[in-house]
Amino acid sequence: MGDEFKSSQPIYFQLVQRICRQVVRGELAAGEKLPSVRDMAVEAGVNPNTIQRVYTELERMRVAETRRGQGTFVTDKRALLSQLRNDLMTEQITDFLRDMKEMGFTPQEIVAGVQSYLNMDGANE
Amino acid sequence: MDTLTVEPEQCVVSFQEVSKRYQSKDAVSSLSFSVPAGKVVGLIGPNGSGKTTTLKLMTGLLRPTCGSVQMRGEAVTRAGASRRISYLSDDAAVYSFYTVGQMLDYYAGMYGDFDLQKATKMLSFMKLEAHEGVRILSKGNLGRLKLILALSRQVPLIVMDEPLSGLDPLVRQSIMKGLISFIDLDRQTVVLSTHEVDEVEPLLDVVLLLEAGRIRGMAYTEDIRVRYGESMVGWMREVLET
Numbered sequence A: 001m002g003d004e005f006k007s008s009q010p011i012y013f014q015l016v017q018r019i020c021r022q023v024v025r026g027e028l029a030a031g032e033k034l035p036s037v038r039d040m041a042v043e044a045g046v047n048p049n050t051i052q053r054v055y056t057e058l059e060r061m062r063v064a065e066t067r068r069g070q071g072t073f074v075t076d077k078r079a080l081l082s083q084l085r086n087d088l089m090t091e092q093i094t095d096f097l098r099d100m101k102e103m104g105f106t107p108q109e110i111v112a113g114v115q116s117y118l119n120m121d122g123a124n125e
Numbered sequence B: 001m002d003t004l005t006v007e008p009e010q011c012v013v014s015f016q017e018v019s020k021r022y023q024s025k026d027a028v029s030s031l032s033f034s035v036p037a038g039k040v041v042g043l044i045g046p047n048g049s050g051k052t053t054t055l056k057l058m059t060g061l062l063r064p065t066c067g068s069v070q071m072r073g074e075a076v077t078r079a080g081a082s083r084r085i086s087y088l089s090d091d092a093a094v095y096s097f098y099t100v101g102q103m104l105d106y107y108a109g110m111y112g113d114f115d116l117q118k119a120t121k122m123l124s125f126m127k128l129e130a131h132e133g134v135r136i137l138s139k140g141n142l143g144r145l146k147l148i149l150a151l152s153r154q155v156p157l158i159v160m161d162e163p164l165s166g167l168d169p170l171v172r173q174s175i176m177k178g179l180i181s182f183i184d185l186d187r188q189t190v191v192l193s194t195h196e197v198d199e200v201e202p203l204l205d206v207v208l209l210l211e212a213g214r215i216r217g218m219a220y221t222e223d224i225r226v227r228y229g230e231s232m233v234g235w236m237r238e239v240l241e242t
Helices: A011-024 A037-044 A048-060 A078-102 A107-124 B051-058 B078-084 B100-110 B116-125 B139-151 B169-182 B197-203 B221-228 B232-241
Strands: A064-067 A071-074 B011-022 B025-036 B040-044 B066-071 B085-088 B157-161 B189-193 B206-211 B214-220
Touching: A011 A048, A011 A078, A011 B221, A037 A048, A037 B169, A048 A064, A048 A071, B011 B051, B025 B051, B025 B066, B025 B189, B025 B206, B025 B214, B040 B051, B040 B197, B040 B232, B051 B157, B051 B189, B066 B078, B078 B085, B085 B139, B100 B116, B100 B139, B116 B139, B116 B169, B139 B157, B139 B169, B169 B197, B197 B232, B206 B221, B206 B232, B214 B221, B214 B232, B221 B232
Parallel strands: B040 B189, B040 B206, B085 B157, B157 B189
Antiparallel strands: A064 A071, B011 B025, B011 B066, B206 B214
């Protein structure tokens, strides 16, 4: 259907990650209302129960909150949004470092590699 | 074998050691499982595994040779079932001399639980015309109409036998979208059989795998990914290969 999901992880988990990314990227604004469970289910092509689980998990993570009768909203608390941003960065870095170490790169090589890439990138802007 | 435990209050329909025998052969044997309320349950398995027989036993169209099929503690009978179960069969009777609109009216007349307003909304969502003769509907539109008729009944259990069979990919997607848009899981439970295991997986809460008339596994679809790190197709292949 609309979306492609990796088969190794639960679908609800992948959707939670996707929404968190959208929040950190600013595609979903602080305090913005998320689509209704049903609308999101149709958009993602999944069972509404799955979306309910996604929203419940986002609430548990305090990335979103449900207001009775109104819907589910992205949090507007700056501290939480900042925490989420840091958490995503930590996740990316952890995955990256694990892969690099598995390939045998030393910390010095890794730092030098990243730095030089960033310098190049900066020069190209 | 993966199994699912369902609390009695959460159980919509249960099979207890159900077998159906034809002459000397068992179409299904020793089926024992419970369907949890408010979920979409997918019945999968190779051809001839007993999916249609299981659905017909569930809806009271067939009576078990032994064992019992119960809904809320009462044995399922054909008469009782039709009041609480909406069944969409592979070869569902849709009257060819009616128009789409007349089919809806017919169902509304026959079933007190038929929500004509919902059906009409679904009609326009699916872009079907009420005045069209059922006889000239394309396969895809016929499939859409059957879904509308099945979902518009306000009954606790909706059973569908291969609702996507023989339909092209775009039509399949639109029927699944229709199901997601209009199913009321607060009040209804859906059991459907399918061959399109990959495509339908995101729609399913629970999967029940049959082979040669027996249950080979039953699980929450998300649990399969957590436990095995693979999708339903991978799980199905692994289970059937052991």
